[in-house]
Amino acid sequence: MPSIIAARGVEKIFRQxxxxxxxxxxxxxxxxxxxTEVRAVDGISFDIAAGEATGYLGPNGAGxxxxxxxxxxxxxxxxxxxxxxxxxxxxxxxxxxxEIGVVFGQRSQLWWDLPVRDSxxxxxxxxxxxxGRFTENLRYLTAMLDMGGxxxxxxxxxxxxQRMRAEIAMALLHDPKILFLDEPTIxxxxxxxxxxxxxxxxxxxxRGTTIILTTHDLVDIEEICPRLIMVDDGKLLFDGxxxxxxxxxxxxxxxxxxxxxxxxxxxxTSATLTADDGAAKHFLLEDESVxxxxxLEELGRGHGLxxxxxxxxxxxxxxxxxxxxxxxxAGAAP
Amino acid sequence: MKVxxxxxxxxxxxxxxxxxxxxxxxGVFGELVATFAFIAxxxxxxxxxxxxxxxxxxxxxxxxxIAGPLLNWNTTRYIREVGDxxxxxDVTVFLLKPxxxxxxxxxxxxxxxxxxxxxxxxxxAVIVALTVGLLPPASPAHGLLFLAFWAVSWCMLFLIATLTxxxxxxxxxxxxxxxxxxGIMALASGAVVPLWFMPGALAALLGHLPFAWVSYYPxxxxxxKLDAPTSGVYLLIGxxxxxxxxxxxxxxxxxxxxxxxxxxx
Ligand SMILES: Nc1ncnc2c1ncn2[C@@H]1O[C@H](COP(=O)(O)OP(=O)(O)OP(=O)(O)O)[C@@H](O)[C@H]1O
Ligand SMILES: [Mg+2]
Numbered sequence: 001m002p003s004i005i006a007a008r009g010v011e012k013i014f015r016q017x018x019x020x021x022x023x024x025x026x027x028x029x030x031x032x033x034x035x036t037e038v039r040a041v042d043g044i045s046f047d048i049a050a051g052e053a054t055g056y057l058g059p060n061g062a063g064x065x066x067x068x069x070x071x072x073x074x075x076x077x078x079x080x081x082x083x084x085x086x087x088x089x090x091x092x093x094x095x096x097x098x099e100i101g102v103v104f105g106q107r108s109q110l111w112w113d114l115p116v117r118d119s120x121x122x123x124x125x126x127x128x129x130x131x132g133r134f135t136e137n138l139r140y141l142t143a144m145l146d147m148g149g150x151x152x153x154x155x156x157x158x159x160x161x162q163r164m165r166a167e168i169a170m171a172l173l174h175d176p177k178i179l180f181l182d183e184p185t186i187x188x189x190x191x192x193x194x195x196x197x198x199x200x201x202x203x204x205x206x207r208g209t210t211i212i213l214t215t216h217d218l219v220d221i222e223e224i225c226p227r228l229i230m231v232d233d234g235k236l237l238f239d240g241x242x243x244x245x246x247x248x249x250x251x252x253x254x255x256x257x258x259x260x261x262x263x264x265x266x267x268x269t270s271a272t273l274t275a276d277d278g279a280a281k282h283f284l285l286e287d288e289s290v291x292x293x294x295x296l297e298e299l300g301r302g303h304g305l306x307x308x309x310x311x312x313x314x315x316x317x318x319x320x321x322x323x324x325x326x327x328x329x330a331g332a333a334p
Numbered sequence: 335m336k337v338x339x340x341x342x343x344x345x346x347x348x349x350x351x352x353x354x355x356x357x358x359x360x361g362v363f364g365e366l367v368a369t370f371a372f373i374a375x376x377x378x379x380x381x382x383x384x385x386x387x388x389x390x391x392x393x394x395x396x397x398x399x400i401a402g403p404l405l406n407w408n409t410t411r412y413i414r415e416v417g418d419x420x421x422x423x424d425v426t427v428f429l430l431k432p433x434x435x436x437x438x439x440x441x442x443x444x445x446x447x448x449x450x451x452x453x454x455x456x457x458x459a460v461i462v463a464l465t466v467g468l469l470p471p472a473s474p475a476h477g478l479l480f481l482a483f484w485a486v487s488w489c490m491l492f493l494i495a496t497l498t499x500x501x502x503x504x505x506x507x508x509x510x511x512x513x514x515x516x517g518i519m520a521l522a523s524g525a526v527v528p529l530w531f532m533p534g535a536l537a538a539l540l541g542h543l544p545f546a547w548v549s550y551y552p553x554x555x556x557x558x559k560l561d562a563p564t565s566g567v568y569l570l571i572g573x574x575x576x577x578x579x580x581x582x583x584x585x586x587x588x589x590x591x592x593x594x595x596x597x598x599x
Contacts, residue, residue: 076596093429
């Protein structure tokens with residue numbers, strides 16, 4: 001499939017005049033030629049195909065928002081090339097804007113004092129959406145995002161979850177080819193997060209809208225995005241399927257053996273003991289080829305084994321392991 | 335997008351203001367007090383004489399209303415909005431849309447202003463007309479010319495306010511700039527004292543600055559103090575000023591946008 005977003009060695013360096021403390025310092029700032037440089041995005045390359053859903057993950061200050069701003073054309077890269085839908089986004093800002101939808105979790109695009117519907121209607125004019133298409137989309141979005149109860153209420157009266165759903169609907173009314181979301185689930189409770197995730201996954205699947213979202217919440221990625229791009233300190237750490245990340249790091253499954261009584265120390269070659277609570281013993285399975293059967297075979301009969309629990313590592317743990325072991329892996333990454 | 339999308343912003347801005355319609359009463363009251371204070375001052379200044387330098391008291395009453403509430407609308411709120419939205423980055427929301435931001439500001443402010451004219455200036459004008467009396471335009475031709483001057487006046491004040499808001503982005507102190515502008519406007523626009531009552535040299539100087547097109551020239555045309563050919567000349571000069579200020583605002587905006595997209599604000 002042809003890629004609709006292509007980043008090649010994209011860099012963004014923020015240069016800010018060095019601020020000196022105090023009033024005199026403030027005045028000197030006007031004349032100083034000293035700058036502090038922040039390398040927010042540092043040589044990032046990737047390709048995104050039409051219809052993909054990609055999660056952009058990284059700790060605070062990793063350069064996620066900066067990258068989104070460059071792809072949406074409101075920030076110019078310092079170096080490298082960036083192409084969105086075949087165009088350079090910042091020099092074609094208006095053309096680009098007409099074909100993408102953007103949601104900033106921290107910044108509202110709705111008209112604060114007016115009913116949600118009025119903001120939607122304004123978008124109909126801004127994007128010149130044909131009347132039939134608009135009605136159809138509005139009906140679909142209202143039903144899918146369950147907005148019927150508050151679409152005629154002023155935005156300032158809405159809960160954060162309701163507002164976020166309205167923001168997402170607003171960004172989709174004009175059938176954008178790509179939907180960019182910068183932390184769309186920030187501040188939402190579990191139920192609201194779930195509604196947003198289900199909806200985004202559905203939009204990606206049913207309508208084929210390409211989705212790129214940044215987040216701190218790994219579940220977002222697990223539920224919406226098969227593909228993960230991980231960045232830290234402006235640099236790309238990992239780009240690929242979530243499954244592959246798990247495989248790269250080894251699955252590190254957790255095994256708990258429960259016995260009727262304390263069987264005394266148990267030593268296995270296939271599993272490493274991590275904690276011993278007497279009747280319950282916890283192990284880590286580092287080697288993926290080891291099966292539960294292998295472990296039980298090695299253990300043998302006669303210990304009064306009562307229960308066995310094998311847990312797949314959750315994504316949080318995978319990522320945490322990744323950050324811990326980052327130095328070696330980053331060296332190995334392309 | 336189509337150009338016809340911009341008027342939708344005028345409607346939206348108007349509707350937004352309608353939400354706070356309960357607040358208009360204080361606006362009407364304030365404007366009414368100010369207008370009657372000015373009328374009282376002019377009544378005292380005329381102290382019984384029918385005519386001062388060819389100007390009558392009814393002329394001045396009408397002048398107070400046109401030059402003040404009608405043409406010299408309050409820019410404070412708008413200037414704050416422009417400066418703040420650039421400084422705190424809210425402007426990026428608009429940059430994400432297929433829109434020209436300055437055009438959006440223009441139509442947005444048109445909606446805000448239409449609201450204020452309808453809810454504040456109109457009631458005040460009706461009350462003044464019923465109590466003290468207002469004059470009609472000096473002639474149908476002056477009435478038509480006034481409409482053209484009114485449009486120029488609106489654009490002039492919009493551009494002056496936009497320039498102030500954009501400058502505030504660099505100077506980071508919208509507050510002092512606003513007060514500075516307010517002082518200049520009170521004197522140079524002719525909203526308080528018409529240029530025809532000012533000393534010759536001052537009037538000649540102010541008569542060539544863009545501020546005079548906000549209040550003085552449109553009001554003078556309405557009252558028939560300028561004949562049609564002279565009005566035409568001043569209309570052209572006003573349009574030239576508009577072009578110059580629009581170019582300056584466009585340049586400042588492109589600098590501000592450059593800074594936003596390159597330095598991230
Ligand atoms: N306009 C700016 N001027 C100077 N530095 C900036 C600017 N915007 C971002 N930065 C810096 O660039 C780096 C990356 O910021 P960015 O907002 O992209 O991070 P992020 O990954 O979105 O973080 P978060 O998860 O906290 O939202 C940070 O060190 C930040 O301080
Ligand atoms: Mg961010």
